[in-house]
Amino acid sequence: MEEKRLEKIDRIVETHGCRKERVIAILQDIQDEFGYLPEDALRRVAERLGVPLIQVYGVATFFKAFRLKPRGRHLVTVCMGTACYVRGAPAVLGELKRLLGIEPGETTDDMEFTLETVNCLGACALGPVVVVDDEYHEKMTPGKVKKVLRKYSTIDARRTRENGQAEVAR
């Protein structure tokens, strides 16, 4: 397993010609492959590019697109662009946080959902927008959140009950 993973990483590094200025693209491809950036991948990339690990780690933590922890089976992305914001995105995010019991950037314990926010998806006519995996849910309201989550999992109903009393503060 380990070997295979490293082989994949090597292949990605090579498609970018082992060029150190392509490190962002390399990490993007690795994340597309594994869903996140495993530590051994960062080490391998640094080794193959001949740069210190701190440089690769620096890039991996500077840019928002990168994740150092595995993501859940479903990725819930809330657009927090200005257009979505003035149309009520904060209330939608609040409801998602409450139902899932996590903050943006976190994953539920059962690995079902990862919650993230994005600065703008450029789909302002549909706002507020929530994207689950690659599916767009448009004109969202807090009231619609439960229904959307239910589409992807039945677990949310249970979680709603559990979290019902313990409100996640704003």
Place this chain on the structure above:
Amino acid sequence: MQGGQGKMVRLKSRDELEQLRKEAKQKRAAFEFMVAVGCEHGAERVSAVFKEELQRRGLSKRIALKTTGCHGFCECGPLVVLHPEKILYVRVKPDDVPEIVEKSLIGKEVVERLLYVDPATGKKIMREDDVPFYKKQMRLVLGNNGLIDPTEIEDYIAIGGYSALAKALFEITPEQIIDEVKRSGLRGRGGAGFPTGRKWEACRNAPAPDGVRYVICNADEGDPGAYMDRSLLEGNPHSVIEGMIIGAFAIGAHQGFVYVRHEYPLAVKNLGIALEQARQYGLLGKDILGSGFDFDIEICRGGGAFVCGESTALIASLEGKIGEPRPKHIHTTTSGLHGKPTNLNNVETWANVPLIINRGADWYSKIGTATSKGTKIFSLVGKVNNTGLVEVPMGITLREIVYGIGGGLRDGKRLKAVQTGGPSGGCIPASLLDTQVDFEKLTEIGSMMGSGGMIVMDEDTCMVDLARYFVKFLTEESCGKCTPCREGLDRMLDILTRIVEGKGRDGDIELLEELGVVLKEASLCGLGKTAANPVLSTIRYFRDEYEAHIKDKRCPAGVCRALITFSIDEEKCTGCGACAKACPQNAITGAKKQPHKIDTDKCIKCGICRTVCKFDAIKVV
């Protein structure tokens, strides 16, 4: 490859390009109708059904189907336009397609129910050009989006594409190109508005001992609420590529880069297809059109950092480093990417170049105001009726954009402010709606052009909360390299958070203003220098709202949770029970068909009751 239907042509001269154009035009003219389907969301399915339907009825040879990029009228998408009459159908669903084919394409009738209804008059409008949203625009750059399939280079060539490149390569000298761009008055569309021609000249004249110079297209469209660059790259990537080749030829660069947001997968895909096709057709690569000029373009996907829209941070990121800006004592035109002279322009700026070369600086400079020439694309979003991309001549008033094109505000609400210039722009109050839109005027009133986001806000938007939103955004996006920006924003966020939580103190407003001045004076890059704008402009125009939060512990717009309470209007409540059912806290009680009540101790102010109530009975005070 889709382009050229399998026939690969490498164009070796200008004549061959013109010959191909002739053929491509004839091919298009052979169709009786062209169906253009636009919009990102939902259009694909509509297009697929069209394809099936046309094939089933044996119409594929008579009727051309184009899946185009964004037409701009996002509010009414998916859009279908029937050429040559330009009949516009709005909000088309896959199920509507057979009827369109039957009635309009075979029967030459109009499907009335799919026409756009002008809310102002209640009348149906048949032709795209007559819709007020389009009528008042000047769609020089964006207009072609609706005419071409972005994955077909021959479409672009058929409508005149790459003719400006041919002119630049064979008719005029690089110096003349730069002179033309200078005289046109084109200024950077990314926000700062630096004269494009002067930047090109500086880059061309900068010493490059090894002859290496670079051109970069900044497509790291980071301003939330702005998506014109995405639409251009998705819908008409060749216009950007053509601009870049012309620029590279004028400057003497042989390698270009497009730095594009990773959040825009379709833009990356369509640009990739376009680059590949341009290479196959001999418009990129070695010896372009037999001119002896070599140039190629590479795509780099951004990593999701707002600061990388800043040129030096973008360049650092292209070098594989973290995206921190550097001081600009030495301009990037002298020492940019890998220390070489580098010319960086925004997507929209590049897309304007072919237009200027083709039609001339004299024509271009007639559009706009004394200091701002040409058109500008804005994304008109927020609480406006017609959300979408609008391209207007510089100098148009905000009122004309919001009301004339945007159709005014939703739900009959009153306009409070228009926010322009992205997170570091400013809020323009309703009283300044007659301001002409150009680089100088917007700066004068405390905002800025920015990349073109225009967010319309009504009375339900709290200006203090909005200022906090922008400052929070910028705090998260500040790279942390310089102290004023890193620490100053943090402090501003603390103070604003205090205010919206009802813990504001006397002197907070003055402290915010003082911090704002420090940020402006002492920050390293554009992000920090302009970061205080949203705070300073809201204080300037909406000071009373700040005071209401601080002194009266009240949020006039009913937004800030700590300062509001939810209650039920007994007059309006019908006792339907929808709110009680939806309330996650079981805070709402009441007998059937009797007015309900909210237990404010249990209420967490999530606002769900308000969104489910059909009778507008939930009050927020």
